[in-house]
Amino acid sequence: MKDQGTSRAKLRRIAALVRKEGLQMIRDPATVAVGVVLPVILILLFGFGLSLDVRNVPLAVVLEDSSAPARNLLAAFALSPYFRPQVVYSLQAADRLMTAGAVDGVLTIPEDFARRFSAGDARIQLLVHGSDANRARIMESYVEGAVGAWSARQSAEEGAAAAGGPVNVQSRLWFNSANDSHYFLVPGLIVLVMTLIGAFLTAMVVAREWERGTFEALFVTPVRSGEILLGKTIPYFALGVLGLLLCIVSGKFLFHVPIVGSLTVLVAGSMLYVMVALGVGLLISSYFRNQLVASQLTMLATFMPALMLSGFLFDLRSMPLVIRAITYLLPARYYVALLQTTFLAGDIWPVILPNAAVLAVMVALLGYASRAVTHKRLG
Amino acid sequence: MPEPVVIGKDLRKAFRAPGKGGEVPALDGVSIEVCAGELTALVGPDGAGKTTLIRLMAGLLAADGGSLRVLGIDPAVEPQRVQDRIGYMPQRFGLYEDLSVQENLDLYADLHGVTAEERGERYPQLMQMTDLGSFTGRLAGRLSGGMKQKLGLACTLVRSPELLLLDEPTVGVDPLSRRELWVIVEHLVREQGLTVLTSTSYLDEAEKAARVLVLHDGKALAQSEPGGVTRVAAGRCLVLDPGPGNSARSLQARLLDDAGVIDAVPEAGRVRLVRAAEAKPGSAPETIAGLAPSPVEPRFEDGFMVLLRGTAAHEAAVDIRLQRPPSPAAGGAVVEVRDLVKRFGDFTAVNHVSFEVHRGEIFGLLGPNGAGKTTTFRMLCGLSPPSGGTLRIAGVDVRSAGAAARARLGYVAQKFSLYGSLTVAENLEFFASAYGLRGPMRRGRIDWAMRQFDLGSHEHTASGELPGGFKQRLAMGAALLHEPDILFLDEPTSGADPLARRAFWRRITALAEQGVTVIVTTHFMQEAEYCDHIAIMDGGRVLARGSPAEIRRRAHSMEDAFIAVVEEARTREAEAQA
Numbered sequence: 001m002k003d004q005g006t007s008r009a010k011l012r013r014i015a016a017l018v019r020k021e022g023l024q025m026i027r028d029p030a031t032v033a034v035g036v037v038l039p040v041i042l043i044l045l046f047g048f049g050l051s052l053d054v055r056n057v058p059l060a061v062v063l064e065d066s067s068a069p070a071r072n073l074l075a076a077f078a079l080s081p082y083f084r085p086q087v088v089y090s091l092q093a094a095d096r097l098m099t100a101g102a103v104d105g106v107l108t109i110p111e112d113f114a115r116r117f118s119a120g121d122a123r124i125q126l127l128v129h130g131s132d133a134n135r136a137r138i139m140e141s142y143v144e145g146a147v148g149a150w151s152a153r154q155s156a157e158e159g160a161a162a163a164g165g166p167v168n169v170q171s172r173l174w175f176n177s178a179n180d181s182h183y184f185l186v187p188g189l190i191v192l193v194m195t196l197i198g199a200f201l202t203a204m205v206v207a208r209e210w211e212r213g214t215f216e217a218l219f220v221t222p223v224r225s226g227e228i229l230l231g232k233t234i235p236y237f238a239l240g241v242l243g244l245l246l247c248i249v250s251g252k253f254l255f256h257v258p259i260v261g262s263l264t265v266l267v268a269g270s271m272l273y274v275m276v277a278l279g280v281g282l283l284i285s286s287y288f289r290n291q292l293v294a295s296q297l298t299m300l301a302t303f304m305p306a307l308m309l310s311g312f313l314f315d316l317r318s319m320p321l322v323i324r325a326i327t328y329l330l331p332a333r334y335y336v337a338l339l340q341t342t343f344l345a346g347d348i349w350p351v352i353l354p355n356a357a358v359l360a361v362m363v364a365l366l367g368y369a370s371r372a373v374t375h376k377r378l379g
Numbered sequence: 380m381p382e383p384v385v386i387g388k389d390l391r392k393a394f395r396a397p398g399k400g401g402e403v404p405a406l407d408g409v410s411i412e413v414c415a416g417e418l419t420a421l422v423g424p425d426g427a428g429k430t431t432l433i434r435l436m437a438g439l440l441a442a443d444g445g446s447l448r449v450l451g452i453d454p455a456v457e458p459q460r461v462q463d464r465i466g467y468m469p470q471r472f473g474l475y476e477d478l479s480v481q482e483n484l485d486l487y488a489d490l491h492g493v494t495a496e497e498r499g500e501r502y503p504q505l506m507q508m509t510d511l512g513s514f515t516g517r518l519a520g521r522l523s524g525g526m527k528q529k530l531g532l533a534c535t536l537v538r539s540p541e542l543l544l545l546d547e548p549t550v551g552v553d554p555l556s557r558r559e560l561w562v563i564v565e566h567l568v569r570e571q572g573l574t575v576l577t578s579t580s581y582l583d584e585a586e587k588a589a590r591v592l593v594l595h596d597g598k599a600l601a602q603s604e605p606g607g608v609t610r611v612a613a614g615r616c617l618v619l620d621p622g623p624g625n626s627a628r629s630l631q632a633r634l635l636d637d638a639g640v641i642d643a644v645p646e647a648g649r650v651r652l653v654r655a656a657e658a659k660p661g662s663a664p665e666t667i668a669g670l671a672p673s674p675v676e677p678r679f680e681d682g683f684m685v686l687l688r689g690t691a692a693h694e695a696a697v698d699i700r701l702q703r704p705p706s707p708a709a710g711g712a713v714v715e716v717r718d719l720v721k722r723f724g725d726f727t728a729v730n731h732v733s734f735e736v737h738r739g740e741i742f743g744l745l746g747p748n749g750a751g752k753t754t755t756f757r758m759l760c761g762l763s764p765p766s767g768g769t770l771r772i773a774g775v776d777v778r779s780a781g782a783a784a785r786a787r788l789g790y791v792a793q794k795f796s797l798y799g800s801l802t803v804a805e806n807l808e809f810f811a812s813a814y815g816l817r818g819p820m821r822r823g824r825i826d827w828a829m830r831q832f833d834l835g836s837h838e839h840t841a842s843g844e845l846p847g848g849f850k851q852r853l854a855m856g857a858a859l860l861h862e863p864d865i866l867f868l869d870e871p872t873s874g875a876d877p878l879a880r881r882a883f884w885r886r887i888t889a890l891a892e893q894g895v896t897v898i899v900t901t902h903f904m905q906e907a908e909y910c911d912h913i914a915i916m917d918g919g920r921v922l923a924r925g926s927p928a929e930i931r932r933r934a935h936s937m938e939d940a941f942i943a944v945v946e947e948a949r950t951r952e953a954e955a956q957a
Contacts, residue, residue: 016489214473221490
C-alpha cells in the first residue's frame with residue numbers, strides 16, 4: 001500500500017489535475033472563445049462600436065474671437081458630421097441653451113485665440129453636459145479630434161512657419177464634474193474579462209463535472225477535495241492572466257491608453273481579483289451543480305454588477321444611496337477603483353492599498369468557504 | 380474463514396422527496412456481506428436501492444442508520460482511507476470525453492500514484508483485456524457505449540484495488556459489449572482473486588455471481604448463492620404450447636391475469652409460466668387446461684419473480700380498450716420501407732433498409748447502440764428526411780405528405796419527453812390541444828387516457844415526480860390521445876422493473892389485438908419474443924429479419940441468436956475488407 005498522504009503524492013496529483021484541466025481548456029472551443037476571443041471582440045466593440053452612436057451633437061459655440069482662424073475652426077465643426085454648431089455671442093446665452101437641454105456642450109473660442117494660435121499656444125474651452133458620462137466622454141474626444149485635425153490641416157496648408165502649435169482643448173464636465181477619465185474603456189474591459197474568465201468559466205467547468213458525473217469517479221480515488229479545488233483554480237488563473245495581458249496590449253497599442261502606474265501593481269491587483277472571481281465561481285457551482293443555473297447565476301451575481309455597479313459604465317457617486325451601499329459588497333467595485341488609479345493616476349498607495357486589502361480579505365473568505373462546501377460527498 | 384471485505388448491518392438511508400416534504404426510503408434495513416475473492420451481485424429493478432448501497436460503501440454518502448465496514452473501516456467516518464484502497468465505477472463512469480483514451484488512463488494512474496514501471500506492466504495488460512490498444516489516441520467521447528464502459532473499467536483498474544465496486548456496468552450496453560465486459564470481470568475474479576461487488580438489473584447476469592443480494596424497494600428479498608434464488612421456483616415452471624391458430628402473446632396475456640400464475644412470458648412461440656405455490660402439484664391454473672404443459676428447469680429470473688410477487692401487489696388487470704379501432708388496412712402493409720438510406724456527410728447511418736409491417740402487428744427493431752435504429756425511427760416519423768428510398772405509412776408517402784402521415788401515428792420517445800412541471804392532467808390537456816382535439820371529443824379522449832392508463836390517482840401530480848411506471852403510462856396515454864393507427868415506441872422499457880415491463884407489454888399486446896400497428900425498439904432481447912416480426916440491425920444494415928422463432932432457430936436464446944447474427948456479419952465484413 002502506497003502512502004497517499006505525502007506532499008510528493010499531493011503535488012503529483014495536483015499536477016495531474018492541472019494537466020487534465022489544461023487539455024480540456026484547450027480542446028473546448030467555448031473556453032478559448034471566452035478567454036481569448038471575447039476580450040478582443042469586447043475591445044473592438046467598445047472601442048469602435050460605441051463611438052458610432054454619437055452624431056450631430058448640438059453644440060453652442062461662443063465666438064469671442066472673430067478672426068479668420070477662429071471662423072475657420074467654426075467652419076470645420078459645421079462641416080463635421082458629428083456636430084451641429086450654433087453660434088452665440090455670450091456665455092450667458094450658451095448657458096441658457098445648455099440648461100434648457102438644447103445643446104449638449106459649449107465650445108468657447110476666446111478672443112485671444114488667433115493671437116495665441118500663431119504663437120503656438122492656442123486654447124479653447126469645452127463645457128460638456130455630463131449627465132450621460134459616456135456621451136460626454138465621447139464628445140470630448142470628438143471635439144479634441146476635430147480640433148486636432150483642424151490644426152494639423154492648418155499647419156499643412158500654411159506651412160510650418162506660419163502655423164502655430166497644437167490647440168489645447170480645456171474641457172470641463174458640467175453637472176458631473178469629477179468624471180474626467182478619458183480612458184475608461186480599457187480598465188472597464190479588464191474588469192469584465194476577468195469576471196468572465198474567473199467566475200463564469202469556473203462555475204461552468206465545475207458544474208459540468210457534476211452534470212456529466214465525472215466527479216463521482218474522481219472522488220473515489222486518493223485525491224483530496226482541496227486538490228480538486230487547486231486543480232481547477234490554477235489553469236483558469238493562468239487563462240485570466242492571459243486575458244489580462246491581451247487587454248493591456250490591445251489597449252496600449254490599439255487605443256494608446258497610457259499606464260501611468262506600474263505594471264507590477266496592475267498585474268498583482270488583477271491576480272487578486274481573478275482569485276476573488278474564481279472563489280465566487282467555485283462557490284456558486286458547488287451549490288448549483290447544473291451548468292445552466294450556474295452560468296445564469298454567475299451572470300447575475302458577477303457579470304451584470306461588474307458591468308453596471310462597479311463604476312465602470314455608470315458613476316457610483318450619481319447612484320441612489322441604497323444602490324451605492326450595495327456596491328460595497330461587490331468585488332468589482334474595488335477592482336475598478338484599483339485599475340482606474342493605476343492606469344490613469346499612477347501608484348497612489350492610499351487608494352491602492354485599501355482596495356487591495358478588501359480584495360485580499362474577500363479571497364481569504366471565499367477560499368475558506370469554497371473549501372468548506374467542497375466535500376467528496378454526493379447528495 | 381477470513382473476515383468479509385464488506386459487512387453492512389441494517390443499513391438505512393432516506394432521501395428528501397422532490398417537491399413535497401417527507402422522505403423516501405432508498406434503503407430500509409439492508410444487511411450485506413461481501414467475501415474476499417468473490418463476485419457478489421446486487422440484483423434488483425431501478426430504484427431498488429442498489430446505487431445508494433454502493434455509494435455508501437464508496438464513502439460518497441453517509442447512512443442514516445445501521446453499521447457499515449469496508450476493509451475494516453467505516454466509510455462514513457474515514458471516507459478517504461477507503462477511497463485510497465478501492466476501485467469504483469459509477470453507473471455513468473466519469474470519463475473525460477475531451478481527453479483521449481491514453482490521457483484518461485494517465486490521469487487515473489497519476490491520481491493513484493502508479494509509477495512508470497508499474498504502468499509499463501499494467502497498461503499492456505489492460506489494453507489486451509479491453510481491446511482498446513488500437514484506440515489509445517482517440518477521444519473518449521468518440522468511443523462507442525461499450526468501449527466507454529471498458530475504458531471506465533480500465534481506469535478503475537490502473538492499480539489493483541482491494542475491492543472493486545461496479546454500479547450497473549452493463550446498463551445501456553448492447554449484448555455484444557455486455558458479454559465482453561463480463562468476460563473481463565470474471566477473469567479478474569478468477570485469475571487475479573479480485574473481490575468484486577457489482578449491481579445489475581439484468582437478471583441473467585446475476586447467475587454469474589458467487590453470491591447475490593436481491594433488492595427491491597430498499598429491502599433485501601434474499602441473500603444467497605444464485606441457485607438459492609432459482610430454487611425458489613423449483614417445480615413451478617412450465618412451458619405451454621398455445622396450440623395451432625393461437626398466438627403465444629395472447630395466451631401469455633391471459634395467463635398473467637390468472638391469480639394462480641406468478642409470471643408468464645412468451646418464448647420461442649410458446650409460453651413460459653411460473654405457477655403460484657398454492658397450486659397443488661400436478662394441477663395447473665384453469666386457463667391452461669388442455670394445453671399440455673411440460674415442466675422445465677427454473678431460471679434465476681423465475682425465482683426472482685416469485686420473490687418479487689411475494690412483496691408487490693398483483694397489479695389489476697390492464698386490458699386497454701380503444702374507443703375506435705384503427706381503420707382496416709386498405710390492402711398491403713401499413714408501414715412500408717424500401718431501400719431507406721440516410722447519410723450524414725460521408726457516414727451512412729441507415730444503409731438500404733427495407734421492411735414492412737402489417738395492421739395489428741408488433742414489429743421489433745433490435746440492434747447495438749449506433750446501429751441506426753433511432754435514425755430509422757426519426758425518418759418514419761417524418762422528423763428527418765431520408766437521403767434515399769421510399770417510406771409509406773398507411774399508403775401515404777411520408778416525404779410528400781409528412782403531416783398527413785404524422786396525424787396517423789403516435790410516438791413515444793426514448794427519454795421521458797413530457798413537461799415535468801405540468802401535472803398529469805395538464806400534460807394530457809396540452810397534448811390533446813396539440814393534436815387539434817376540441818370540445819367533447821377532447822374531454823372524452825382525456826378521460827379515456829386517464830381511465831385506460833390508471834392515472835386517476837395521480838391526476839394532480841407533477842409528471843416529473845411520478846414513479847417510473849406511471850411516467851411511462853402517461854407518455855403512452857399522451858401518444859394515443861389522437862387515436863393513431865400506428866404507434867412508435869423507442870426503447871420504451873429501458874429502466875423499468877420487470878413487473879412494470881410485463882404490464883407495459885400487456886397493454887401493447889391488447890392494442891395490437893385491436894388493430895394498432897406497433898413498431899418498437901428494445902435492447903432487452905427477451906422482449907423480442909413479444910414481437911410478430913423482428914429485424915436485427917447493425918452498422919445501418921438489416922442483418923436478419925423474421926419471426927422470433929425463425930431468428931432463434933440459430934441459437935438457444937434470443938440473446939445468443941442476436942450475438943451470433945451480429946458477429947457473423949462483422950466477421951464477413953472484416954474478411955471482405957482483408
